[in-house]
Amino acid sequence: xxxxxxxxxxxxxxxxxxLTRISQTLALVPxxxxxxxxxxxxxxxxxxxxxxxxxxLVTHLNQDPRWxxxxxxxxxxxxxxxxxxxxxxxxxxxxxxxxxxxxxxSTKLFKEIAKVKKVGVWPVGLVGGLNAExxxxxxxxxxxxxxxxxxxxxxxxxxxxxGFAINLDLILTKREAEFSYKMEKGFQxxxxxxxxxxxxxLEPLADNCTKVYVWHTRTEKPTVKGLxxxxxx
Ligand code: UGA
Ligand code: MN
Numbered sequence: 001x002x003x004x005x006x007x008x009x010x011x012x013x014x015x016x017x018x019l020t021r022i023s024q025t026l027a028l029v030p031x032x033x034x035x036x037x038x039x040x041x042x043x044x045x046x047x048x049x050x051x052x053x054x055x056x057l058v059t060h061l062n063q064d065p066r067w068x069x070x071x072x073x074x075x076x077x078x079x080x081x082x083x084x085x086x087x088x089x090x091x092x093x094x095x096x097x098x099x100x101x102x103x104x105x106s107t108k109l110f111k112e113i114a115k116v117k118k119v120g121v122w123p124v125g126l127v128g129g130l131n132a133e134x135x136x137x138x139x140x141x142x143x144x145x146x147x148x149x150x151x152x153x154x155x156x157x158x159x160x161x162x163g164f165a166i167n168l169d170l171i172l173t174k175r176e177a178e179f180s181y182k183m184e185k186g187f188q189x190x191x192x193x194x195x196x197x198x199x200x201x202l203e204p205l206a207d208n209c210t211k212v213y214v215w216h217t218r219t220e221k222p223t224v225k226g227l228x229x230x231x232x233x
Contacts, residue, residue: 001031001095006096010065026054038075039075040062070181094168116165118203120202124163164193164202
């Protein structure tokens with residue numbers, strides 16, 4: 001299957017560093033199509049050039065912010081819209097993953113994503129006030145019974161954006177499923193997943209959720225006191 005990785009991104013000092021890191025991770029992954037959606041009213045040359053040099057299979061989109069309070073919402077929806085207008089049920093095979101530009105991804109994660117039949121889940125490191133958020137599995141059946149999350153573990157799906165992927169068939173079937181400004185902050189993942197599946201149906205991956213292959217790292221905002229002319233950083 002093809003992995004469709006949807007990444008919202010926005011202009012700031014660390015953008016090129018982040019996109020370099022993530023594009024070079026993706027260069028090690030077979031069968032990935034990167035859908036990069038700029039949070040801007042126009043595509044930027046910085047991103048255009050970086051993508052051209054990456055040799056990755058990419059689709060470059062942009063979607064202007066509208067409402068800054070919710071990060072990445074309309075950009076992820078623009079990615080979904082592209083997928084639904086360009087891919088066809090029963091012809092294209094794949095898995096959709098929402099890949100923020102600042103997290104750290106092991107190449108092993110993508111081997112897990114490729115296994116997703118409906119909705120796959122796995123632990124995410126360094127998030128929600130814990131060393132990792134993870135799924136609680138029934139030792140007998142191996143099914144998900146609950147969540148270890150430092151923040152609102154009673155959400156229907158207490159899973160970070162980095163902790164799940166959805167089969168393309170489902171994305172193309174449930175065409176109304178979108179992120180929305182109406183969803184409370186921190187409930188985007190839970191409400192989006194509710195369109196597709198139930199807790200009982202989740203597919204625990206990464207060795208029954210015993211391995212961490214993605215970390216919710218956040219890059220410190222640098223203090224820039226001067227600009228060297230003529231350098232794209
Ligand atoms: C957490 C979650 O891990 C995100 O998936 C979720 O979107 C976010 O909270 C939220 O709902 O606010 P966090 O590290 O706080 O992540 O968020 P960022 O990494 O700053 O942003 C998530 C994604 O949106 C990134 O790919 C970032 O480049 C993008 N973004 C951020 C924009 O496109 N525009 C912005 O103004 C800010
Ligand atoms: Mn982040």
